[in-house]
Amino acid sequence: MLLPILLLAAAGFTVLTTEFIIVGLLPGIARDLQVSVSQAGLLVTLFAFTVACCGPFLTAWCARFDRKRLFIGILLVFAASNALAAVASNIYVMGLARLIPALGLPVFWALASETAVDIVGPAYAGRAIAKISFGVVCATVFGIPVGTLIGDALGWRAAFAVLAVLALAKALLLYGYLPRTPRQTPASSLLGQFGILRSRLLQGHVLLSVLVFSGMFTAYTYLADMLERLAGFDGSRVGWYLMGFGAVGLVGNSLGGRAVDRHPLLASSGFCAVMVIGLVAVVPSMQSTVGLMLALAIWGATQAALFLVSHVRLIKAAPKAPAFAASLNIAGANLGIGLGAVIGGWVIDTLGLARLGFSAAVLITSSVILGLWLMSARFQPEAS
The missing domain is CATH 1.20.1250.20 (MFS general substrate transporter like domains)
Incomplete structure (x- = not known):
C-alpha cells in the first residue's frame, strides 16, 4: 500500500508549498499591488493564524466525509485559490486567495496523516507519516526555492499559476489512483x-x-x-x-x-x-x-x-x-x-x-x- 501514501505525499508537497512560497515572493507582490512589504507580510500572518484558529474545528467537522472525495475537493480548492492569487488585482483579493487555502491545509494534513496510519496500522505510524512528511521536506528543499526562481524569472503571478496547475494535476492523480481505504479507527x-x-x-x-x-x-x-x-x-x-x-x-x-x-x-x-x-x-x-x-x-x-x-x-x-x-x-x-x-x-x-x-x-x-x-x-x- 505504498502508492496511496506516495500520492498523499505528492499532494502534501503542493499544499505546503502554497503556504510557504509567498515568503520569497513578498517584495514582488508588494510592488505590484502597491503596498509596503510589511503590509504584504500580513498575508503570511493571515494564513498562519487562520490555520491556528479554524483548523481543529474544520478537521473535526470534516472527519465524517469520505477521504478520497475530501482530498480531491481540497486540492481543487487549492487550484482555484492559487489561480485567483495569480490574477489578484489588489491586496484584498490576494488576502482572499490566501484565506481560502488556509482553511483547507489543516484538514488535508491531519486527515492525510490519519489515512496513512489506517493503511499501515498504528505500530508504524511514525514511518508512514514520515513518507507523507517527505512531501513537506521537499516543499522546503525544492518547492520554495524553485517557486522563488520562477517568480524572479517570470513574475510572482507565474509562480502561483504553476501551483494552480500542480494542484489540479494532483487532484486528477488522486481521483485515478487513490483507493478508498477502510478506517481502522471508528470515527x-x-x-x-x-x-x-x-x-x-x-x-x-x-x-x-x-x-x-x-x-x-x-x-x-x-x-x-x-x-x-x-x-x-x-x-x-x-x-x-x-x-x-x-x-x-x-x-x-x-x-x-x-x-x-x-x-x-x-x-x-x-x-x-x-x-x-x-x-x-x-x-x-x-x-x-x-x-x-x-x-x-x-x-x-x-x-x-x-x-x-x-x-x-x-x-x-x-x-x-x-x-x-x-x-x-x-x-x-x-x-x-x-x-x-x-x-x-x-x-x-x-x-x-x-x-x-x-x-x-x-x-x-x-x-x-x-x-x-x-x-x-x-x-x-x-x-x-
Whole structure:
C-alpha cells in the first residue's frame, strides 16, 4: 500500500508549498499591488493564524466525509485559490486567495496523516507519516526555492499559476489512483472529538508544539537575514545555504519517523536538546564555512525531525480522535510560527540580530523541560 501514501505525499508537497512560497515572493507582490512589504507580510500572518484558529474545528467537522472525495475537493480548492492569487488585482483579493487555502491545509494534513496510519496500522505510524512528511521536506528543499526562481524569472503571478496547475494535476492523480481505504479507527462524534481536550496530557502536548515551533521560527524566520548581515553572503549564496538547510532535513525526517515510534515525548525532548547546540553555535560560526555548515546541519536536521515528531506525538496521545489531535498540533504549530516571528522581530529590535540564535535556544530548552515533565509519573494515568 505504498502508492496511496506516495500520492498523499505528492499532494502534501503542493499544499505546503502554497503556504510557504509567498515568503520569497513578498517584495514582488508588494510592488505590484502597491503596498509596503510589511503590509504584504500580513498575508503570511493571515494564513498562519487562520490555520491556528479554524483548523481543529474544520478537521473535526470534516472527519465524517469520505477521504478520497475530501482530498480531491481540497486540492481543487487549492487550484482555484492559487489561480485567483495569480490574477489578484489588489491586496484584498490576494488576502482572499490566501484565506481560502488556509482553511483547507489543516484538514488535508491531519486527515492525510490519519489515512496513512489506517493503511499501515498504528505500530508504524511514525514511518508512514514520515513518507507523507517527505512531501513537506521537499516543499522546503525544492518547492520554495524553485517557486522563488520562477517568480524572479517570470513574475510572482507565474509562480502561483504553476501551483494552480500542480494542484489540479494532483487532484486528477488522486481521483485515478487513490483507493478508498477502510478506517481502522471508528470515527468519533464531533462532541467526542472535542472531549479529548479535557486530558491534561493532551493539553501539555499542544503547549509543547506551540513552544517548539515558537523556538524554531524565532530564528528560522530571519535565517536569510542572518546569513546576509552576519555572514556577509549575497542573495545567491543565501539561497544555496537555505536549500542545504532543507536538504539535511531529509535525514532528520527519517530519523524522526523511527524515533517517534519508540517514544514520542523522549524523541521530542531529544531532538530539541540537540537543536539547542545548533542554535547556540550558528552565530559564533558565521565566519567559519565548516563551522556554519555544521551548525546549520544540526539545526536543519532536528527541525525537520521535530515537524514529524510533533505531529505523531499528538496522534499517539489521542488514539480515539487522531485526526482531530493532528489538527491541534497543526494549530499549535502555526500559532508558534506566528509567535516566533513576533518574538524574533522583538529580539532583533531590542537585543540585536546576533542574539537571535541564543534567544531561540532558550525557548527550545523550555520545550525540553516541558517534554520531560510530561513524561513524569503524574501524567502516566492519563497517558494510558
